[in-house]
Amino acid sequence: MKELMSGNEAVARGAFEADVKLASAYPGTPSTEILETIAAKYRSVYSQWSPNEKVAYEVGIGASLGGARAMVAMKHVGLNVAADPFMTHSYTGVGGGFVLVCADDPEMHSSQNEQDNRHYAKFAQVPLLEPSDSQEAKTMLLAAYEISEEFDTPVLLRLTTRISHAKGIVEINDPIKTEQTKFTKDAAKYVMIPAYARGRHKVVRERLKKLQEFAEQSPFNVIENNGSKIGIITGGIAYQYTKEVAPGLDYLKLGMSFPLPMKMIAEFVKSHDKAIVVEELEPFYEDQILAAGIKVEGKKFFGHRGEYSPYRVAQGLKKAGVLKEIAIAEVPPEEQMFPRPPVLCPGCPHRGVFMALKKLKVTVTGDIGCYTLGTLPPLKALDTCICMGASIGTAIGMERVDGSRKGAVAVIGDSTFMHSGITGLLDACYNKSNVTVAILDNRATAMTGGQEHPGTGRTLMGGEAGQVDIPTLCRALGVKRIREVDAYNYDQCIKTIKEEMAADEPSVVITSRPCVLMPKRIMDEPYVVDLEACNGCSACFRISCPAIAAAEETNEHGHPKAIIDESLCTGCTLCAQICPEECIVLKSQFVKA
Amino acid sequence: MSDNEYSILIVGVGGQGVLLASELISEVAIRAGLDVKKSEIHGMAQRGGVVSSHVRIGPRVFSPTIPYGQADVLISFEQAEGLRAVDWMKKDGVAIVSTTSLIPAIVTSTKDLTYPYDALERMKKKLANVIGVEADAIARELGNPRLVNTILLGVMSGYLPFDTESWNEAIKTKVKPKFVEINLTAFERGRQLAAQQVKT
Numbered sequence: 001m002k003e004l005m006s007g008n009e010a011v012a013r014g015a016f017e018a019d020v021k022l023a024s025a026y027p028g029t030p031s032t033e034i035l036e037t038i039a040a041k042y043r044s045v046y047s048q049w050s051p052n053e054k055v056a057y058e059v060g061i062g063a064s065l066g067g068a069r070a071m072v073a074m075k076h077v078g079l080n081v082a083a084d085p086f087m088t089h090s091y092t093g094v095g096g097g098f099v100l101v102c103a104d105d106p107e108m109h110s111s112q113n114e115q116d117n118r119h120y121a122k123f124a125q126v127p128l129l130e131p132s133d134s135q136e137a138k139t140m141l142l143a144a145y146e147i148s149e150e151f152d153t154p155v156l157l158r159l160t161t162r163i164s165h166a167k168g169i170v171e172i173n174d175p176i177k178t179e180q181t182k183f184t185k186d187a188a189k190y191v192m193i194p195a196y197a198r199g200r201h202k203v204v205r206e207r208l209k210k211l212q213e214f215a216e217q218s219p220f221n222v223i224e225n226n227g228s229k230i231g232i233i234t235g236g237i238a239y240q241y242t243k244e245v246a247p248g249l250d251y252l253k254l255g256m257s258f259p260l261p262m263k264m265i266a267e268f269v270k271s272h273d274k275a276i277v278v279e280e281l282e283p284f285y286e287d288q289i290l291a292a293g294i295k296v297e298g299k300k301f302f303g304h305r306g307e308y309s310p311y312r313v314a315q316g317l318k319k320a321g322v323l324k325e326i327a328i329a330e331v332p333p334e335e336q337m338f339p340r341p342p343v344l345c346p347g348c349p350h351r352g353v354f355m356a357l358k359k360l361k362v363t364v365t366g367d368i369g370c371y372t373l374g375t376l377p378p379l380k381a382l383d384t385c386i387c388m389g390a391s392i393g394t395a396i397g398m399e400r401v402d403g404s405r406k407g408a409v410a411v412i413g414d415s416t417f418m419h420s421g422i423t424g425l426l427d428a429c430y431n432k433s434n435v436t437v438a439i440l441d442n443r444a445t446a447m448t449g450g451q452e453h454p455g456t457g458r459t460l461m462g463g464e465a466g467q468v469d470i471p472t473l474c475r476a477l478g479v480k481r482i483r484e485v486d487a488y489n490y491d492q493c494i495k496t497i498k499e500e501m502a503a504d505e506p507s508v509v510i511t512s513r514p515c516v517l518m519p520k521r522i523m524d525e526p527y528v529v530d531l532e533a534c535n536g537c538s539a540c541f542r543i544s545c546p547a548i549a550a551a552e553e554t555n556e557h558g559h560p561k562a563i564i565d566e567s568l569c570t571g572c573t574l575c576a577q578i579c580p581e582e583c584i585v586l587k588s589q590f591v592k593a
Numbered sequence: 594m595s596d597n598e599y600s601i602l603i604v605g606v607g608g609q610g611v612l613l614a615s616e617l618i619s620e621v622a623i624r625a626g627l628d629v630k631k632s633e634i635h636g637m638a639q640r641g642g643v644v645s646s647h648v649r650i651g652p653r654v655f656s657p658t659i660p661y662g663q664a665d666v667l668i669s670f671e672q673a674e675g676l677r678a679v680d681w682m683k684k685d686g687v688a689i690v691s692t693t694s695l696i697p698a699i700v701t702s703t704k705d706l707t708y709p710y711d712a713l714e715r716m717k718k719k720l721a722n723v724i725g726v727e728a729d730a731i732a733r734e735l736g737n738p739r740l741v742n743t744i745l746l747g748v749m750s751g752y753l754p755f756d757t758e759s760w761n762e763a764i765k766t767k768v769k770p771k772f773v774e775i776n777l778t779a780f781e782r783g784r785q786l787a788a789q790q791v792k793t
Contacts, residue, residue, distance in 0.1 A: 338707070344640070
């Protein structure tokens with residue numbers, strides 16, 4: 001049977017077919033749907049969200065050592081968080097097969113950097129598989145378990161956004177049945193004290209040699225001969241783009257790309273006049289091939305940054321002298337057009353806090369989540385955003401060197417706080433910083449689609465869960481000043497944040513309103529603009545609410561008055577609170593008047 | 594359009610139903626025994642940003658994204674987004690554009706940004722075949738503003754080589770049972786519009 005599946009759905013299906021017993025993850029675009037699909041469709045696989053990728057990885061190690069097949073999924077930057085267990089897991093090896101599925105985000109569609117995680121495979125000296133479509137994502141996941149068990153190693157299956165989120169046709173198979181063993185005590189293998197770790201590093205090097213031989217024979221490293229003098233070495237999505245624009249060339253398609261099949265590459269290069277490497281992001285193949293003394297070219301034609309496309313590959317091939325004419329059209333200059341960035345939803349509780357912070361003109365250290373949507377004009381609410389949890393540490397450092405003891409305000413969401421904000425707040429208490437930390441508790445991992453977390457009371461699989469109480473947790477860390485505010489009350493937000501910034505100790509301000517989209521959509525009575533009273537001052541435009549639009553009617557200066565789209569307005573009242581003319585009113589009241 | 598190869602670009606604003614439209618096209622193509630790839634960006638793009646979905650069908654599809662200038666059909670749920678996407682089109686392609694305007698806060702609150710109310714005219718300068726559809730009005734008339742995507746699909750179906758029966762089957766498979774009937778009606782309205790276009 002065949003089905004149209006995204007790469008993420010294909011990986012989920014693969015986990016089911018491979019008889020994976022446990023899958024753990026922290027949500028992160030573009031990897032999130034892997035675990036969501038497992039939880040929704042393949043209930044024989046136990047699946048869970050962990051508070052962060054490091055814990056998710058460690059849960060996976062435990063399941064594997066316990067003798068079961070395990071899978072851990074995360075986005076590229078998630079592996080930075082999980083790098084600690086990952087690097088040493090390479091030394092201990094596995095029990096049941098272990099696959100780390102990691103989704104990179106070239107072009108940063110929804111990420112803060114575009115690091116190339118193929119380097120992590122080389123860094124940890126573990127095998128790397130790179131699918132180029134949904135079918136391969138599933139096939140390679142199944143093969144990855146065999147490699148993991150045969151060579152006693154974790155395997156990195158590396159996806160990119162265009163693999164994770166593109167759909168293609170996938171052949172569905174029946175699940176296999178694996179024998180689950182028990183944990184076998186073996187301190188020299190699993191307890192990485194220096195004396196044992198030295199021995200294991202030797203094992204890792206020997207394993208790498210065997211994997212090198214294996215890669216030469218891997219069915220995922222394939223030569224496609226079309227009789228051309230130019231040879232293309234490529235892998236992942238770049239293979240598809242290159243085939244699209246130059247189907248007639250000879251190809252060496254790399255699917256198992258660490259360790260590289262260097263003999264195969266040498267042969268391929270020798271049998272062609274010229275070999276060109278086409279790979280998205282870093283010169284991962286190219287540098288290693290050059291280091292092996294084999295002459296290839298690549299990056300100088302295609303570039304290091306951003307996502308590739310058929311057009312971009314065609315341009316590169318033209319530059320390389322491979323394609324004379326680009327068969328596809330030149331890009332005409334893009335139509336001059338306004339930007340349409342993603343914005344905070346109508347009724348988003350973050351908006352009130354951001355308006356208050358803007359009013360107070362404070363420095364705001366931000367974090368990863370929906371609140372990054374408040375960065376662009378007109379809100380312009382965030383001053384820094386580095387990585388998950390960074391808001392608090394950054395604020396502490398700023399406050400320390402500022403000297404005024406009235407330093408930055410850190411803004412962090414509930415899920416991000418659980419992920420890696422707790423230790424930052426602990427630092428603030430321990431080192432007696434006087435930072436103010438605003439925890440925007442909307443009770444969801446909202447940016448990635450409203451996933452559960454330790455504060456929501458529900459698990460990924462839909463069961464009841466242990467639920468952390470944020471104020472109690474903050475008190476336990478040593479915070480004495482904890483205030484709760486209504487994010488829809490603009491004046492209260494201003495007053496509270498101002499008071500807490502003035503306090504000479506760390507404070508936490510927790511907002512109380514849930515996400516308007518999840519778990520259920522919140523729609524209260526909408527507000528309307530009294531157009532006769534509206535003077536077109538545009539104060540309400542500056543809160544960046546998608547429900548507020550320009551009316552056709554203008555004021556005496558030609559500036560548009562405002563209208564509210566009743567189908568979008570959630571009745572959050574923020575615009576009514578900031579309107580100086582008090583002409584934004586509840587719909588029912590307006591009709592009466 | 595040759596050898597049953599089609600590249601269809603669907604654009605709109607987060608929340609407009611872009612993804613369901615591309616699911617339906619893919620379903621119809623699979624039923625016709627063709628290879629299908631489709632690609633879109635999730636995540637941040639859902640929050641009122643631009644959403645685009647690329648659908649590619651043919652005997653064998655490589656790239657899941659459409660090369661610039663190679664889209665045979667464009668469906669746009671919003672007129673400025675249609676203009677933004679115009680350079681992805683083949684010169685002889687068909688653009689089906691809902692005449693709706695959605696103006697973001699960044700435009701209403703910033704003096705030097707303007708909204709192109711002349712989007713359709715500007716598209717017509719570049720493409721021979723631009724069809725403006727009052728999809729919002731038709732959807733309201735049918736009693737559900739969320740039918741815009743099915744109406745536009747109905748118009749588009751006039752330009753792809755699949756029969757009405759396959760489209761109806763796809764709608765029955767992908768749409769919730771209680772909305773099937775009204776979606777079939779909306780689809781038919783769109784298909785009739787396309788038939789009128791071809792005649793004139």
